[in-house]
Amino acid sequence: MTKGRIVHAISGFYDVAVAGGGIVRTKPRGIFRKKGQSPLVGDWVEVDETDEAVISQIYPRKNSLIRPPMANIDKGILVMSAKEPDFSPYLMDRFIVYLGEKRIEPILLLTKMDLLNREERKAMDQVLEGYCSLGYTVISNEGEAFASYLAQLSDEWLLLMGQSGVGKSTMLNRLLPELKLETGDISLVLNRGRHTTRSVTVYPYQEVFIADTPGFSSLQLPYMDKEDLGHYFIEWKDLSPLCKYQPCTHTHEPQCAVKEFCMENDFHHRRYEHYLKALEEVSQQKPHYERKR
Ligand SMILES: Nc1nc2c(ncn2[C@@H]2O[C@H](COP(=O)(O)OP(=O)(O)OP(=O)(O)O)[C@@H](O)[C@H]2O)c(=O)[nH]1
Ligand SMILES: [Zn+2]
Missing domain, CATH: 3.40.50.300 (P-loop containing nucleotide triphosphate hydrolases)
Incomplete structure (x- = not known):
């Protein structure tokens, strides 16, 4: 068994850069397909070269994207x-x-x-x-x-x-x-x-x-609870706990520390407007398949 990382995927084959150097072309074990799992470029894997080279294990991921996979x-x-x-x-x-x-x-x-x-x-x-x-x-x-x-x-x-x-x-x-x-x-x-x-x-x-990855012109926001969107506006991290209502969506709630802060300057105000637009999108999302991954 050798540990390695998938660097390329092509028609069901996966090229793995293995410990010690070199690239091995592998196929995943059938068990992955049965479990509905498929290897991704960037995955850390174990390669078993006893017979033909196969991926025998996929290590837990710290993150994964669908586009690009x-x-x-x-x-x-x-x-x-x-x-x-x-x-x-x-x-x-x-x-x-x-x-x-x-x-x-x-x-x-x-x-x-x-x-x-x-x-x-x-x-x-x-x-x-x-x-x-x-x-x-x-x-x-x-x-x-x-x-x-x-x-x-x-x-x-x-x-x-x-x-x-x-x-x-x-x-x-x-x-x-x-x-x-x-x-x-x-x-x-x-x-x-x-x-x-x-x-x-x-x-x-x-x-x-x-x-x-070849360019793209639009990007779908991931599924999330609307209360979570504010977490990704890092400048609000210390402010949101100060909002009177918890959790606060920083929209209609009175005494919202985030909203007060954002009114202070153009840059923060513009970020806040982007937040409102994104919030509307997130609120209308239906849970979709990306959520299950
Ligand atoms: N003036 C100027 N032109 C640039 C610069 N960088 C890229 N370009 C030009 O912009 C055009 C598009 O650049 P690409 O590198 O093909 O763009 P891309 O992001 O790879 O596009 P995709 O392949 O669709 O993802 C080309 O005509 C480049 O010469 C820059 O810094 N200044
Ligand atoms: Zn608030």
Whole structure:
């Protein structure tokens, strides 16, 4: 038996990077299908090579996603362009909620800052400072900032996420020039995305693994109780216990500490508006299959 990690899935086969080096192509034991389990890229597994190589055990996951089908992700790199497509703080906050619910740390990677004029750049810097002040890591794709960030990580799995055309492939090509990934204008890229949204490719880079998924334009918030949504707005952590009513949805309740705080400045107020929009969506959700995983 050898412990390893699934790095690639292809037509029912799973390539496992095994302890000691090397990749072994495996099939899962039949028992998994009977139990309704299927291995995911990112899974830690035991491989039994006595006969043909099979996955005999899947270790418990710290998290798993359906789109892309992956497990045990440490960090989500939210790639957002300043323009083309336009920067959307609402989309960013949705991503942050989505990752928060999966216990994945979000890292904000800004692209196309070069397309902004001086005024726009100033406004953008202010928004980014807001996210920095919340404790999030914010990196621009200009210069070597992202490469330097990656250089200080080890043994982590990162997932690149972001709309089509924000510059994910361009970024990967800069890190790994031998990849020569296709990059292109948004309309072409959108077409490609539509056909392959479920595929996932993992690239080793220095001491980390970077998973790339074709872009997508919308993101479904995970199923959650509406009282839980506020947990993913980290700046409210110490405030929500001070709300008069518990649990508080920070909407109609009187003497709500979160609401009072959010009225104080534009950045927090905008986050609060995003919270209200997301709350409406979460309130209308029906429990769906993702909940059972
Ligand atoms: N001006 C400018 N253009 C960029 C930058 N990064 C990427 N681009 C351009 O944006 C377009 C889309 O970039 P891609 O790397 O293909 O986008 P993607 O995120 O991989 O898109 P999907 O493959 O659909 O996920 C290309 O024409 C790139 O040359 C940047 O920092 N500045
Ligand atoms: Zn409240």
